[in-house]
Amino acid sequence: MRFLYGLSTSLADDYKNAAVETIMFAIEHNFNVVEIFCETPDVLPDKINQSRILEINKLARENNLRIQIHAPFHSLNLASFNSRIRKASIEIIKDTIILANKLRAPIVTFHLGLCFLPCQIDRESALKLLVESLGEIIEFAKEYDIILAMENRGGKLDIGRLEDLLYVLDEISDEKLKVTFDVVQANAVGDPLEYYESLKRSIVNIHVSDSPRGKSLLLAVGEGEINYRELVTRLIRDKIPAPLIFEVSNKDKAIKSRHVLERYISDLISE
């Protein structure tokens, strides 16, 4: 089994040219995937121009690079009690799906939402609203043949804990709804290996960075306390076909992370 390694455009130095800058770096350093974070000014789903789309498609095609998409998430809330915010959030995800289709990206990663005061008092209703929002988005994604990958989150206000994802997967059993496993977000609130075991049947994408236990820093693999050696062993054992996307604090850490993971794999093979 060979892993696909990828970079998030959140690594870019110049956010006004984040997608192309990251793609050029990925080509230069032989990465296989670029995950475009659609919250930078060059690729906002409702603002991106046609020439930028053509440029990204050309670079990806000529260099055999896979493109995938991360939807905007700040201020979005698919579980909001405020119907205006919820509708705006749904529309932004739909625009992102359309963009993914134009960029021939098979996966759109997205966040479920946030739990503010009304949700803190009545989480059950918030989750029902979330499922309703997702139903609409999944139907839309089907028209474009896009897989939606909900990301686990560990922030204080985030909806995205393991139990939230399992609830959603239980409520919506649809082949178009999968999971982006963010290892460091799982580490912030629990044991990443437990998250992995509970979610592995649905994982189609993995965000990789390292951190001390209980935190969500963006360190290179090996610089924190996450047991990546064991995680890689299980990914190979379970034949999980998910790219490993480095969401670290700079490009050097992405290269370092890939090097460390390849060493773990090499050790496994030699064992």
Added chain:
Amino acid sequence: MELNLSYLDLFLIPPYLSTHNIENIVNEIKDTIHNIKFTIRAPSFSENLASILSSIRDVTIKEYIETIEIAHRLSLDGVIIKPGMMFHTEKKCKADIMKIFEENLRKLTELASHYGVKLFLENYYYPYEILRRAESFSYMYELIKDYENVGFALNIPHLLESRSSVDFLIRNCNDKVLSKIKLIYLGLRPSPWEKSEYIQSITHSYYEFIKLRKKIKPEYIVAASIDPTVTKLLIDYLRESA
């Protein structure tokens, strides 16, 4: 009525309290408690005047304008808004985003002035908030100083949660900036707008208020909590100190 209040701060949280039912609720309260004054908080959770996403900015502006219009129509004293948040992308594109933010804020301050409605900007505690610690009050003051009807709603629990304090605020903001604080929120840390069991923080919040009251004379003081016991306790403290 039981607490003998002269003023209420309403928080628009759709669908519970929204543009659809606010008028009836205000009228009902006015019928029960004569001469009561009101301020109203615009929806303030995901709202962001500084978002890089135009649709989020548009929803925010729309909600804030509607709230100002409601205040005008129902003769409420003022409107409280959350100015905005600068996440990673917004920080990376700060110059462009701040232009958009300042333009949006100007629209709102002018509308509020036009209607004779007071507009108060509230501080929040997350690291990405535009109005958070003492230095951000000074920055924001420059944007609002020419508008007599525009000021700050100082949320003391938020101030404390952002590792700041009233002492720090007094040391770092001149008298003109401090005089713009027209409304004060007291409550539990981390926030009156979150579920909290940090009951001990009530006294901290109160003593910070006492320090500030020696320096300024706010027009409105709000005991804010989702727990009625906490609200009542705060009101008792405030009455004793008066």
